[in-house]
Amino acid sequence: MEPVLLVDARDGWVKLTLNRPARLNAFDEALHVALAAALDDIAANDAVRAVLLTGAGRGFCAGQDLSAVPTAPDGRHDLGSVVTRFYNPLIMRLRRLERPIVCAVNGVAAGAGANLAFACDIVLAARSAKFIQAFAKIGLVPDSGGTWTLPRLVGDARARALMMLGEPMSAEQAETWGAIWKVCDDNALVAEAETLTAHLATQPTFALARTKRLLNGSSTADLVHQLDGELDAQRACGATPDYAEGVSAFTEKRTPRFTGRAK
Numbered sequence: 001m002e003p004v005l006l007v008d009a010r011d012g013w014v015k016l017t018l019n020r021p022a023r024l025n026a027f028d029e030a031l032h033v034a035l036a037a038a039l040d041d042i043a044a045n046d047a048v049r050a051v052l053l054t055g056a057g058r059g060f061c062a063g064q065d066l067s068a069v070p071t072a073p074d075g076r077h078d079l080g081s082v083v084t085r086f087y088n089p090l091i092m093r094l095r096r097l098e099r100p101i102v103c104a105v106n107g108v109a110a111g112a113g114a115n116l117a118f119a120c121d122i123v124l125a126a127r128s129a130k131f132i133q134a135f136a137k138i139g140l141v142p143d144s145g146g147t148w149t150l151p152r153l154v155g156d157a158r159a160r161a162l163m164m165l166g167e168p169m170s171a172e173q174a175e176t177w178g179a180i181w182k183v184c185d186d187n188a189l190v191a192e193a194e195t196l197t198a199h200l201a202t203q204p205t206f207a208l209a210r211t212k213r214l215l216n217g218s219s220t221a222d223l224v225h226q227l228d229g230e231l232d233a234q235r236a237c238g239a240t241p242d243y244a245e246g247v248s249a250f251t252e253k254r255t256p257r258f259t260g261r262a263k
């Protein structure tokens with residue numbers, strides 16, 4: 001049987017492909033377990049300096065597999081256990097992973113699938129892709145951090161309407177509204193995403209990780225707290241070999257060769 005997650009190790013980076021195309025890569029338990037394990041392996045491996053997340057087939061991810069929701073002992077669907085065991089830890093794994101994560105949204109991203117994309121660092125989308133906050137259509141609230149990320153990305157008015165109406169946001173709207181970095185032509189998406197991820201894998205990983213941590217905290221911190229955080233991070237970055245290399249390369253007018261290491 002085909003694995004539900006394809007893990008493809010490249011030169012300094014890993015491509016993760018959600019691989020349940022018949023269900024538009026909707027999450028069942030096996031996919032959650034495989035993705036969590038892959039992200040933990042990446043976190044433990046300094047040789048991996050960037051990640052690309054995408055989906056197989058015509059969809060990116062349709063959120064929870066609605067035919068695979070566990071039931072509680074009283075026979076009711078136990079959504080709380082799925083969120084606690086899988087979705088909340090997944091979003092925190094992505095946000096805490098000290099590597100840049102590129103997401104290539106190759107087709108429809110619905111429900112938790114849309115909010116999974118918004119939890120990544122740099123999101124590219126195929127021109128034909130769309131993002132659907134599908135939750136209200138089935139009597140649920142947006143999860144996987146959507147009520148936190150989406151208003152910050154597109155503003156409260158748009159987030160509210162998208163979430164209450166469940167209408168699709170096209171890839172072009174997503175780019176114009178600031179929800180994603182860039183729209184790509186469908187047939188160019190994979191190559192662009194791979195080139196971008198390979199580039200990130202050559203960059204100062206330690207500094208990018210600290211940038212990510214600062215950005216994660218910025219929307220809830222006050223300026224004084226944020227300035228302190230920048231101070232700590234800048235002090236740490238100043239002691240890295242990548243800072244020395246970056247300055248030397250600048251002075252010598254050549255491309256820097258970063259190691260990504262803290263020491």
Ligand code: LHQ
Pocket residue numbers: 022023024026062063064065066067069079082083087108110111112113132134135138140143
């Ligand atoms: C699916 C799914 C799917 C199973 C397409 N499940 N089969 C967290 C905690 C716990 C529980 C609940 O949820 C959550 C978070 C969530 O993510 S809730 C939101 C769950 N997702 C949705 O409600 C989206 C449901 N899917 C759709 O609305 C449509 O499929 C979209 C708009 C994504 C795509 O529409 P189409 O392009 O027209 O494709 P399709 O509907 O024909 O789907 C293709 C196949 O994929 C089809 O199977 P079939 O055997 O008929 O070919 C669908 O049944 C299957 N599929 N999404 N979530």
